Amino acid sequence: xxxxxxxxxxxxxxxxxxxxxxxxxxxxxxxxxxxxxxxxxxxxxxxxxxxxxxxxxxxxxxxxxxxxxxxxxxxxxxxxxxxxxxxxxxxxxxxxxxxxx
Amino acid sequence: xxxxxxxxxxxxxxxxxxxxxxxxxxxxxxxxxxxxxxxxxxxxxxxxxxxxxxxxxxxxxxxxxxxxxxxxxxxxxxxxxxxxxxxxxxxxxxxxxxxxxxxxxxxxxxxxxxxxxxxxxxxxxxxxxxxxxxxxxxxxxxxxxxxxxxxxxxxxxxxxxxxxxxxxxxxxxxxxxxxxxxxxxxxxxxxxxxxxxxxxxxxxxxxxx
Numbered sequence: 001x002x003x004x005x006x007x008x009x010x011x012x013x014x015x016x017x018x019x020x021x022x023x024x025x026x027x028x029x030x031x032x033x034x035x036x037x038x039x040x041x042x043x044x045x046x047x048x049x050x051x052x053x054x055x056x057x058x059x060x061x062x063x064x065x066x067x068x069x070x071x072x073x074x075x076x077x078x079x080x081x082x083x084x085x086x087x088x089x090x091x092x093x094x095x096x097x098x099x100x101x
Numbered sequence: 102x103x104x105x106x107x108x109x110x111x112x113x114x115x116x117x118x119x120x121x122x123x124x125x126x127x128x129x130x131x132x133x134x135x136x137x138x139x140x141x142x143x144x145x146x147x148x149x150x151x152x153x154x155x156x157x158x159x160x161x162x163x164x165x166x167x168x169x170x171x172x173x174x175x176x177x178x179x180x181x182x183x184x185x186x187x188x189x190x191x192x193x194x195x196x197x198x199x200x201x202x203x204x205x206x207x208x209x210x211x212x213x214x215x216x217x218x219x220x221x222x223x224x225x226x227x228x229x230x231x232x233x234x235x236x237x238x239x240x241x242x243x244x245x246x247x248x249x250x251x252x253x254x255x256x257x258x259x260x261x262x263x264x265x266x267x268x269x270x271x272x273x274x275x276x277x278x279x280x281x282x283x284x285x286x287x288x289x290x291x292x293x294x295x296x297x298x299x300x301x302x303x304x305x306x307x308x309x310x
Contacts, residue, residue, distance in 0.1 A: 013274070014274050015274065016274055016277040016278035016280075016281045017278075017281070018278075018281045018282065018285045020256050020257050020260055020285050020288065020289065021255055021256050021257040023257055025257070025260060025264075025281065025285070027264070027277055027281055029271070029272045029273065029274055029276075029277040030272050034261070034264050034265075036257075
């Protein structure tokens, strides 16, 4: 998205999740489906709190892992797309403070 | 809790904590006992008890698992797997009296120790579930194989095994979060193994004591 709106994501409140072996297991009670995230996916997942944009999540990722800002943003956006398509994250709010997705 | 699934609900008994009647059948539940009367379909009662037990176990840090449990040397070996994996086979290859259940095991952490219990639910082997328990030595994820072989599982791998084999029926988020907490603890604290076994009692030789 590049329409100037700031898109924020939050975890789907219907889910149960837990970290184990540095990975994250998410279960969707209504669908009886289990999802898994690796360590970097888990890092992003933990920071999805309805207040961080994709850009901010990518910055956090780049600061904690040896990855460039461009790659961090690309990976973060790809993960958010995947999580969104599986309804594991949902839109928190849409502001208009100029930050792009 | 004692379950009485017959028509012997004693008249004059004190008022139940919960009573309900439906199409001629009735349930009367007390703190430690439950009476079912007028039940026409034992499988319906079986299903109800599975749902009830899976729910009641949550605050007691326990869960029901599709698993046969065999006692060896006073320790419980919980053998899980999908239908056809070999739960009943393991039970049939085990000494008489050593099988707690061949279908559904109850696992519960008590004072930091995981224990496995028999349940009244039976499987193909028709082993009568025993109202007994033993500390859990390990959880074995079964697969029938040409040769006996065993591989330790990481906690995440064991959790992957436990989740699809756990009996749970609630779609409530908080109940599922609690179940996940319990299963993650079990996966982290109980040794888990992939066990490939052939139909001979010698498979026990590869299982760690």
